[in-house]
Amino acid sequence: MALSGLQIFKLLAKTNCKECGFPTCMAFAMQLAAGKAELDKCPYVSDEAKAALGEASAPPVRKVTIGAGDLAVTVGEETVMYRHEKRFENMPGIGVLITDEMEEAAVASLIGQLKEQQFNYVGRTLRPRVAAVKASDGATLAALAAKVDTGSGAALVLMHEDAGALKTAAGALKGKKPLLYAASEENFDAVAAVARELDVPFAIKASSLDKLAELGQKALDGDFKEVVLDPASSSLGDVLLDQTIIRRAAIKKTFRALGFPTIGFPCQMTDDRMLEAVYAAVFVAKYAGIVILSDLEPARTLPLLYLGQNIYTDPQKPMQMEEGVYPVNEPGPEAPILVTTNFSLTYFTVSSEVEASKVPAWLCIMDVEGQSVLTAWAAGKFVADAIAPFLKKSGIEEKAPHKKVVIPGYVAQISGELEEELGEGWQVQVGVREAADIPKFLRQWTAA
Protein backbone atom coordinates (compact mmCIF):
# COMPACT_ATOMS: atom_id res chain seq x y z
CA MET A 1 0.00 0.00 0.00
CA ALA A 2 1.49 3.34 -1.03
CA LEU A 3 2.07 5.90 1.75
CA SER A 4 0.80 9.46 1.61
CA GLY A 5 3.17 12.42 1.67
CA LEU A 6 2.28 13.07 5.31
CA GLN A 7 2.94 9.47 6.32
CA ILE A 8 6.33 9.60 4.60
CA PHE A 9 7.12 12.96 6.23
CA LYS A 10 6.66 11.42 9.67
CA LEU A 11 9.45 8.94 8.88
CA LEU A 12 11.98 11.58 7.75
CA ALA A 13 14.55 13.42 9.87
CA LYS A 14 12.56 16.70 9.71
CA THR A 15 15.64 18.93 9.82
CA ASN A 16 14.91 20.73 6.51
CA CYS A 17 18.62 20.60 5.74
CA LYS A 18 17.95 20.76 1.94
CA GLU A 19 20.62 18.18 1.09
CA CYS A 20 18.07 16.21 -0.92
CA GLY A 21 17.62 19.17 -3.25
CA PHE A 22 14.20 20.11 -1.84
CA PRO A 23 13.60 23.09 0.44
CA THR A 24 11.92 21.08 3.21
CA CYS A 25 11.44 17.50 4.35
CA MET A 26 7.73 17.94 3.60
CA ALA A 27 8.43 18.94 -0.01
CA PHE A 28 10.69 15.90 -0.38
CA ALA A 29 8.03 13.64 1.14
CA MET A 30 5.38 14.92 -1.27
CA GLN A 31 7.65 14.33 -4.27
CA LEU A 32 8.54 10.86 -2.97
CA ALA A 33 4.86 9.99 -2.60
CA ALA A 34 4.30 11.12 -6.20
CA GLY A 35 7.17 8.95 -7.39
CA LYS A 36 9.15 11.98 -8.52
CA ALA A 37 12.02 11.75 -6.05
CA GLU A 38 14.30 8.93 -4.97
CA LEU A 39 14.67 7.94 -1.34
CA ASP A 40 18.46 7.74 -1.49
CA LYS A 41 18.62 11.50 -2.13
CA CYS A 42 18.14 11.97 1.64
CA PRO A 43 21.24 10.75 3.49
CA TYR A 44 19.45 10.76 6.85
CA VAL A 45 16.87 8.04 6.34
CA SER A 46 17.21 5.37 9.05
CA ASP A 47 17.16 1.67 8.13
CA GLU A 48 13.86 1.35 9.92
CA ALA A 49 12.35 4.17 7.88
CA LYS A 50 13.85 2.71 4.70
CA ALA A 51 12.06 -0.57 5.30
CA ALA A 52 8.78 1.26 5.94
CA LEU A 53 9.27 3.47 2.90
CA GLY A 54 10.33 0.67 0.58
CA GLU A 55 7.02 0.47 -1.25
CA ALA A 56 6.44 4.23 -1.26
CA SER A 57 9.86 4.86 -2.73
CA ALA A 58 9.50 2.26 -5.51
CA PRO A 59 9.14 3.92 -8.91
CA PRO A 60 5.50 4.24 -9.99
CA VAL A 61 6.28 1.97 -12.93
CA ARG A 62 8.19 -0.99 -11.57
CA LYS A 63 11.51 -2.10 -13.00
CA VAL A 64 11.47 -5.50 -14.73
CA THR A 65 14.46 -7.28 -16.24
CA ILE A 66 14.00 -10.01 -18.82
CA GLY A 67 16.81 -12.22 -20.06
CA ALA A 68 20.43 -12.45 -18.97
CA GLY A 69 23.78 -11.41 -20.36
CA ASP A 70 24.44 -8.82 -23.07
CA LEU A 71 20.92 -8.84 -24.50
CA ALA A 72 19.04 -8.64 -21.19
CA VAL A 73 16.31 -6.02 -21.35
CA THR A 74 15.39 -3.78 -18.42
CA VAL A 75 12.10 -1.94 -18.75
CA GLY A 76 9.92 0.23 -16.53
CA GLU A 77 11.37 2.31 -13.68
CA GLU A 78 9.61 5.32 -15.21
CA THR A 79 8.64 8.31 -13.10
CA VAL A 80 7.19 10.87 -15.54
CA MET A 81 4.47 11.18 -18.16
CA TYR A 82 6.51 13.33 -20.51
CA ARG A 83 10.18 13.16 -21.31
CA HIS A 84 10.75 16.90 -20.80
CA GLU A 85 9.60 16.63 -17.14
CA LYS A 86 12.79 14.70 -16.31
CA ARG A 87 13.63 11.84 -18.67
CA PHE A 88 12.42 8.41 -19.72
CA GLU A 89 14.56 5.72 -18.16
CA ASN A 90 14.54 2.46 -20.10
CA MET A 91 14.17 2.25 -23.84
CA PRO A 92 11.69 -0.41 -25.02
CA GLY A 93 13.07 -3.79 -26.03
CA ILE A 94 12.29 -4.43 -29.69
CA GLY A 95 11.77 -8.09 -30.56
CA VAL A 96 10.33 -10.59 -32.97
CA LEU A 97 7.77 -13.38 -32.82
CA ILE A 98 9.11 -16.88 -33.56
CA THR A 99 6.66 -19.79 -33.69
CA ASP A 100 6.74 -23.53 -34.34
CA GLU A 101 4.53 -22.91 -37.37
CA MET A 102 7.37 -21.18 -39.20
CA GLU A 103 9.62 -22.97 -41.69
CA GLU A 104 12.95 -24.01 -40.22
CA ALA A 105 14.78 -21.66 -42.59
CA ALA A 106 12.65 -18.71 -41.45
CA VAL A 107 13.38 -19.49 -37.79
CA ALA A 108 17.11 -19.78 -38.55
CA SER A 109 17.01 -16.47 -40.41
CA LEU A 110 15.32 -14.66 -37.50
CA ILE A 111 17.79 -16.17 -35.02
CA GLY A 112 20.62 -15.00 -37.26
CA GLN A 113 19.17 -11.48 -37.40
CA LEU A 114 18.76 -11.37 -33.63
CA LYS A 115 22.40 -12.33 -33.30
CA GLU A 116 23.84 -10.10 -35.98
CA GLN A 117 21.54 -7.13 -36.50
CA GLN A 118 22.88 -3.98 -34.93
CA PHE A 119 23.16 -0.33 -35.88
CA ASN A 120 25.54 2.30 -34.66
CA TYR A 121 23.94 5.64 -34.01
CA VAL A 122 25.78 8.59 -32.46
CA GLY A 123 28.17 6.28 -30.68
CA ARG A 124 25.59 3.80 -29.39
CA THR A 125 24.82 0.31 -30.56
CA LEU A 126 21.13 -0.27 -31.16
CA ARG A 127 19.72 -3.72 -31.77
CA PRO A 128 16.64 -5.91 -31.37
CA ARG A 129 17.03 -7.86 -28.14
CA VAL A 130 13.84 -9.87 -27.57
CA ALA A 131 12.37 -13.06 -29.04
CA ALA A 132 8.78 -13.99 -28.25
CA VAL A 133 8.62 -17.76 -28.70
CA LYS A 134 5.30 -19.52 -29.26
CA ALA A 135 4.59 -23.22 -29.74
CA SER A 136 1.75 -25.70 -29.51
CA ASP A 137 2.97 -27.65 -26.45
CA GLY A 138 5.49 -27.50 -23.63
CA ALA A 139 8.11 -29.79 -25.16
CA THR A 140 8.07 -27.95 -28.51
CA LEU A 141 8.14 -24.58 -26.74
CA ALA A 142 11.12 -25.72 -24.67
CA ALA A 143 13.01 -26.96 -27.74
CA LEU A 144 12.30 -23.83 -29.77
CA ALA A 145 13.17 -21.50 -26.89
CA ALA A 146 16.43 -23.38 -26.27
CA LYS A 147 17.28 -23.07 -29.98
CA VAL A 148 16.62 -19.32 -30.00
CA ASP A 149 18.55 -18.88 -26.76
CA THR A 150 21.59 -20.80 -27.99
CA GLY A 151 21.56 -19.15 -31.40
CA SER A 152 20.96 -15.56 -30.38
CA GLY A 153 21.17 -14.99 -26.62
CA ALA A 154 18.04 -12.80 -26.94
CA ALA A 155 15.80 -12.10 -23.96
CA LEU A 156 12.89 -14.55 -24.23
CA VAL A 157 9.15 -14.19 -23.89
CA LEU A 158 7.62 -17.67 -23.61
CA MET A 159 4.07 -17.74 -24.97
CA HIS A 160 1.52 -20.35 -23.95
CA GLU A 161 -1.82 -20.41 -22.18
CA ASP A 162 -0.95 -23.49 -20.17
CA ALA A 163 1.14 -22.93 -17.04
CA GLY A 164 2.56 -26.46 -17.33
CA ALA A 165 3.91 -25.73 -20.82
CA LEU A 166 5.45 -22.48 -19.57
CA LYS A 167 7.04 -24.35 -16.67
CA THR A 168 8.55 -26.97 -18.98
CA ALA A 169 10.08 -24.31 -21.24
CA ALA A 170 11.20 -21.88 -18.55
CA GLY A 171 12.51 -24.68 -16.33
CA ALA A 172 14.92 -25.69 -19.10
CA LEU A 173 16.28 -22.14 -19.36
CA LYS A 174 18.05 -21.93 -16.03
CA GLY A 175 19.36 -18.47 -15.19
CA LYS A 176 17.95 -16.97 -18.42
CA LYS A 177 15.03 -15.20 -16.76
CA PRO A 178 12.42 -15.50 -19.51
CA LEU A 179 9.10 -13.65 -19.28
CA LEU A 180 6.12 -16.00 -18.93
CA TYR A 181 3.27 -14.90 -21.16
CA ALA A 182 0.58 -14.72 -20.00
CA ALA A 183 -1.44 -14.98 -16.83
CA SER A 184 -5.13 -14.27 -17.47
CA GLU A 185 -8.31 -14.50 -15.40
CA GLU A 186 -8.43 -18.21 -16.18
CA ASN A 187 -4.88 -19.26 -15.33
CA PHE A 188 -3.53 -16.51 -13.07
CA ASP A 189 -2.83 -18.65 -10.02
CA ALA A 190 -1.11 -21.42 -11.98
CA VAL A 191 1.14 -19.06 -13.99
CA ALA A 192 1.96 -16.98 -10.91
CA ALA A 193 2.92 -20.17 -9.08
CA VAL A 194 5.36 -21.09 -11.88
CA ALA A 195 6.81 -17.56 -11.82
CA ARG A 196 7.32 -17.79 -8.07
CA GLU A 197 8.85 -21.27 -8.24
CA LEU A 198 11.29 -20.39 -11.03
CA ASP A 199 11.81 -16.78 -9.89
CA VAL A 200 11.01 -15.30 -13.30
CA PRO A 201 8.81 -12.38 -14.37
CA PHE A 202 5.36 -12.95 -15.84
CA ALA A 203 2.93 -11.01 -17.98
CA ILE A 204 -0.72 -10.36 -17.20
CA LYS A 205 -3.21 -10.16 -20.04
CA ALA A 206 -6.80 -9.03 -19.78
CA SER A 207 -9.53 -7.90 -22.14
CA SER A 208 -10.22 -4.65 -20.25
CA LEU A 209 -8.23 -2.24 -18.13
CA ASP A 210 -10.50 -2.95 -15.14
CA LYS A 211 -9.71 -6.65 -15.31
CA LEU A 212 -6.04 -5.87 -15.90
CA ALA A 213 -6.02 -3.74 -12.73
CA GLU A 214 -7.73 -6.53 -10.78
CA LEU A 215 -5.05 -8.99 -11.83
CA GLY A 216 -2.34 -6.38 -11.18
CA GLN A 217 -3.66 -6.00 -7.64
CA LYS A 218 -3.66 -9.78 -7.25
CA ALA A 219 0.02 -9.78 -8.26
CA LEU A 220 0.74 -7.04 -5.71
CA ASP A 221 -1.12 -8.97 -3.01
CA GLY A 222 1.06 -11.96 -3.85
CA ASP A 223 4.14 -9.74 -3.47
CA PHE A 224 5.16 -10.15 -7.12
CA LYS A 225 7.39 -7.31 -8.23
CA GLU A 226 8.38 -8.25 -11.78
CA VAL A 227 5.18 -8.14 -13.77
CA VAL A 228 4.44 -6.90 -17.30
CA LEU A 229 0.99 -5.79 -18.48
CA ASP A 230 -0.71 -6.55 -21.78
CA PRO A 231 -3.98 -4.64 -22.23
CA ALA A 232 -4.53 -6.62 -25.47
CA SER A 233 -5.28 -3.48 -27.49
CA SER A 234 -6.71 -4.32 -30.89
CA SER A 235 -6.61 -1.00 -32.75
CA LEU A 236 -4.35 2.01 -33.02
CA GLY A 237 -6.81 4.08 -31.00
CA ASP A 238 -6.91 1.44 -28.27
CA VAL A 239 -3.11 1.31 -28.14
CA LEU A 240 -2.95 5.05 -27.53
CA LEU A 241 -5.77 5.02 -25.03
CA ASP A 242 -4.73 1.93 -23.07
CA GLN A 243 -1.05 2.82 -22.85
CA THR A 244 -1.84 6.39 -21.82
CA ILE A 245 -4.40 5.39 -19.17
CA ILE A 246 -2.00 2.81 -17.70
CA ARG A 247 0.84 5.34 -17.56
CA ARG A 248 -1.38 8.10 -16.13
CA ALA A 249 -2.80 5.79 -13.48
CA ALA A 250 0.71 4.75 -12.45
CA ILE A 251 2.34 8.18 -12.52
CA LYS A 252 -0.43 10.62 -11.65
CA LYS A 253 -2.41 8.48 -9.20
CA THR A 254 0.39 6.19 -7.98
CA PHE A 255 -2.04 3.36 -8.75
CA ARG A 256 0.24 0.42 -8.08
CA ALA A 257 -2.02 -2.21 -9.65
CA LEU A 258 -1.19 -0.70 -13.06
CA GLY A 259 2.31 0.37 -12.07
CA PHE A 260 4.13 -2.11 -14.29
CA PRO A 261 5.74 -1.86 -17.74
CA THR A 262 3.71 -3.02 -20.73
CA ILE A 263 4.19 -5.31 -23.70
CA GLY A 264 2.68 -4.80 -27.15
CA PHE A 265 2.24 -7.15 -30.10
CA PRO A 266 1.86 -5.06 -33.28
CA CYS A 267 2.71 -8.31 -35.10
CA GLN A 268 -0.74 -9.62 -34.13
CA MET A 269 -2.68 -6.49 -35.04
CA THR A 270 -2.35 -6.43 -38.83
CA ASP A 271 -0.97 -8.35 -41.81
CA ASP A 272 0.23 -5.14 -43.43
CA ARG A 273 3.91 -4.81 -42.50
CA MET A 274 4.04 -1.06 -43.00
CA LEU A 275 0.97 -0.57 -40.83
CA GLU A 276 2.55 -2.86 -38.28
CA ALA A 277 5.57 -0.56 -38.20
CA VAL A 278 3.23 2.40 -37.55
CA TYR A 279 1.59 0.53 -34.66
CA ALA A 280 5.02 -0.35 -33.32
CA ALA A 281 6.10 3.29 -33.52
CA VAL A 282 3.06 4.27 -31.43
CA PHE A 283 3.97 1.62 -28.85
CA VAL A 284 7.54 2.96 -28.73
CA ALA A 285 6.41 6.59 -28.46
CA LYS A 286 3.66 5.85 -25.96
CA TYR A 287 5.24 4.01 -23.10
CA ALA A 288 5.48 0.32 -24.10
CA GLY A 289 8.30 -1.64 -22.48
CA ILE A 290 8.50 -4.47 -25.02
CA VAL A 291 7.36 -4.37 -28.65
CA ILE A 292 7.10 -7.57 -30.67
CA LEU A 293 7.28 -7.46 -34.48
CA SER A 294 6.59 -10.15 -37.06
CA ASP A 295 10.02 -9.82 -38.69
CA LEU A 296 13.29 -7.96 -38.34
CA GLU A 297 13.41 -6.26 -41.69
CA PRO A 298 16.06 -3.53 -41.14
CA ALA A 299 13.93 -0.94 -42.98
CA ARG A 300 11.49 -1.23 -40.07
CA THR A 301 13.68 -2.10 -37.07
CA LEU A 302 16.20 0.66 -37.76
CA PRO A 303 13.68 3.57 -37.63
CA LEU A 304 12.01 2.04 -34.57
CA LEU A 305 15.32 1.74 -32.75
CA TYR A 306 16.27 5.30 -33.71
CA LEU A 307 12.90 6.52 -32.53
CA GLY A 308 13.36 4.78 -29.18
CA GLN A 309 16.89 6.13 -28.85
CA ASN A 310 15.72 9.68 -29.55
CA ILE A 311 12.87 9.53 -27.06
CA TYR A 312 14.84 7.82 -24.32
CA THR A 313 17.95 9.99 -24.28
CA ASP A 314 18.17 12.34 -21.31
CA PRO A 315 17.06 15.80 -22.54
CA GLN A 316 19.13 17.40 -19.77
CA LYS A 317 22.35 15.78 -20.98
CA PRO A 318 23.51 16.50 -24.52
CA MET A 319 24.87 13.40 -26.18
CA GLN A 320 28.59 13.74 -26.17
CA MET A 321 31.85 12.16 -27.23
CA GLU A 322 34.84 11.62 -25.04
CA GLU A 323 37.47 14.33 -25.35
CA GLY A 324 40.50 13.23 -27.36
CA VAL A 325 42.27 12.99 -30.69
CA TYR A 326 40.47 10.79 -33.21
CA PRO A 327 42.34 9.60 -36.33
CA VAL A 328 40.28 9.43 -39.54
CA ASN A 329 41.51 7.65 -42.71
CA GLU A 330 44.81 6.59 -41.04
CA PRO A 331 46.51 9.98 -40.79
CA GLY A 332 50.28 10.50 -40.65
CA PRO A 333 52.37 13.38 -39.26
CA GLU A 334 51.50 15.65 -42.22
CA ALA A 335 47.74 15.17 -41.96
CA PRO A 336 45.59 18.23 -41.19
CA ILE A 337 44.43 18.87 -37.64
CA LEU A 338 40.78 19.80 -37.21
CA VAL A 339 39.41 20.93 -33.88
CA THR A 340 35.74 20.92 -32.90
CA THR A 341 33.42 20.26 -29.95
CA ASN A 342 32.30 16.98 -28.40
CA PHE A 343 28.58 17.32 -29.25
CA SER A 344 27.90 13.84 -30.68
CA LEU A 345 26.05 15.09 -33.72
CA THR A 346 28.90 17.50 -34.53
CA TYR A 347 31.45 14.74 -34.16
CA PHE A 348 29.58 12.24 -36.32
CA THR A 349 28.73 14.79 -39.01
CA VAL A 350 32.31 16.07 -39.22
CA SER A 351 33.97 12.65 -39.00
CA SER A 352 31.74 11.15 -41.70
CA GLU A 353 32.49 14.06 -44.07
CA VAL A 354 36.23 13.72 -43.38
CA GLU A 355 35.94 9.98 -43.96
CA ALA A 356 34.06 10.57 -47.22
CA SER A 357 36.77 12.98 -48.38
CA LYS A 358 39.31 10.12 -48.16
CA VAL A 359 41.81 12.70 -46.85
CA PRO A 360 43.59 11.45 -43.72
CA ALA A 361 43.08 13.87 -40.84
CA TRP A 362 43.31 14.25 -37.06
CA LEU A 363 40.09 15.24 -35.32
CA CYS A 364 40.71 16.97 -32.01
CA ILE A 365 37.47 16.71 -30.06
CA MET A 366 37.26 19.09 -27.12
CA ASP A 367 35.01 18.52 -24.10
CA VAL A 368 32.52 21.41 -23.90
CA GLU A 369 29.85 19.38 -22.10
CA GLY A 370 28.32 18.20 -25.34
CA GLN A 371 27.49 21.60 -26.79
CA SER A 372 27.63 22.50 -30.46
CA VAL A 373 30.28 24.90 -31.77
CA LEU A 374 28.30 28.14 -31.60
CA THR A 375 26.58 27.33 -28.31
CA ALA A 376 29.88 26.43 -26.70
CA TRP A 377 31.51 29.59 -28.07
CA ALA A 378 28.62 31.73 -26.76
CA ALA A 379 28.96 30.02 -23.36
CA GLY A 380 32.68 30.84 -23.26
CA LYS A 381 33.68 27.16 -23.48
CA PHE A 382 34.95 26.94 -27.05
CA VAL A 383 37.17 30.00 -26.97
CA ALA A 384 40.87 30.66 -27.57
CA ASP A 385 42.08 30.42 -23.98
CA ALA A 386 40.28 27.08 -23.55
CA ILE A 387 41.13 25.54 -26.94
CA ALA A 388 44.86 26.33 -26.69
CA PRO A 389 45.48 24.39 -23.43
CA PHE A 390 43.32 21.56 -24.73
CA LEU A 391 45.40 21.24 -27.91
CA LYS A 392 48.65 21.42 -25.96
CA LYS A 393 47.50 18.68 -23.58
CA SER A 394 45.95 16.51 -26.27
CA GLY A 395 49.26 15.12 -27.53
CA ILE A 396 48.52 16.21 -31.11
CA GLU A 397 51.97 17.83 -31.40
CA GLU A 398 53.62 14.40 -31.14
CA LYS A 399 51.29 12.92 -33.72
CA ALA A 400 51.37 15.83 -36.19
CA PRO A 401 54.18 18.29 -35.42
CA HIS A 402 53.34 20.75 -38.23
CA LYS A 403 51.34 22.96 -35.78
CA LYS A 404 48.68 23.95 -38.29
CA VAL A 405 45.19 23.72 -36.91
CA VAL A 406 41.82 24.23 -38.60
CA ILE A 407 38.95 25.70 -36.59
CA PRO A 408 35.25 25.65 -37.57
CA GLY A 409 34.18 28.55 -39.83
CA TYR A 410 31.54 29.59 -37.29
CA VAL A 411 34.24 30.74 -34.85
CA ALA A 412 36.45 32.52 -37.38
CA GLN A 413 36.66 35.49 -34.99
CA ILE A 414 38.85 33.57 -32.50
CA SER A 415 41.57 32.64 -35.01
CA GLY A 416 43.96 35.50 -34.14
CA GLU A 417 43.55 35.13 -30.41
CA LEU A 418 43.98 31.36 -30.64
CA GLU A 419 47.21 31.75 -32.60
CA GLU A 420 48.50 34.03 -29.83
CA GLU A 421 47.43 31.63 -27.11
CA LEU A 422 49.06 28.68 -28.85
CA GLY A 423 52.31 30.56 -29.22
CA GLU A 424 55.17 30.60 -31.63
CA GLY A 425 55.08 28.38 -34.67
CA TRP A 426 51.34 27.67 -34.57
CA GLN A 427 49.09 28.64 -37.46
CA VAL A 428 45.33 28.74 -37.19
CA GLN A 429 43.29 28.41 -40.33
CA VAL A 430 39.57 29.08 -40.55
CA GLY A 431 37.67 26.10 -41.95
CA VAL A 432 34.23 25.86 -43.45
CA ARG A 433 30.91 26.54 -41.76
CA GLU A 434 28.97 23.61 -43.16
CA ALA A 435 30.14 20.03 -42.75
CA ALA A 436 29.13 19.24 -46.33
CA ASP A 437 31.93 21.56 -47.54
CA ILE A 438 34.63 19.72 -45.58
CA PRO A 439 35.71 17.27 -48.35
CA LYS A 440 36.34 20.11 -50.84
CA PHE A 441 38.12 22.15 -48.15
CA LEU A 442 40.38 19.25 -47.14
CA ARG A 443 41.32 18.42 -50.71
CA GLN A 444 42.28 22.04 -51.33
CA TRP A 445 44.12 22.20 -48.00
CA THR A 446 46.25 19.16 -48.80
CA ALA A 447 46.88 20.30 -52.38
CA ALA A 448 48.20 23.67 -51.19
Ligand code: SF4
Ligand atom coordinates in the same frame (compact mmCIF):
# COMPACT_ATOMS: atom_id res chain seq x y z
S1 SF4 B 1 17.91 15.67 3.03
FE1 SF4 B 1 16.46 14.53 4.31
S2 SF4 B 1 16.50 15.63 6.23
FE2 SF4 B 1 17.37 17.02 4.75
S3 SF4 B 1 15.64 18.24 3.94
FE3 SF4 B 1 15.85 16.49 2.60
S4 SF4 B 1 14.45 15.00 3.45
FE4 SF4 B 1 14.79 16.50 5.07
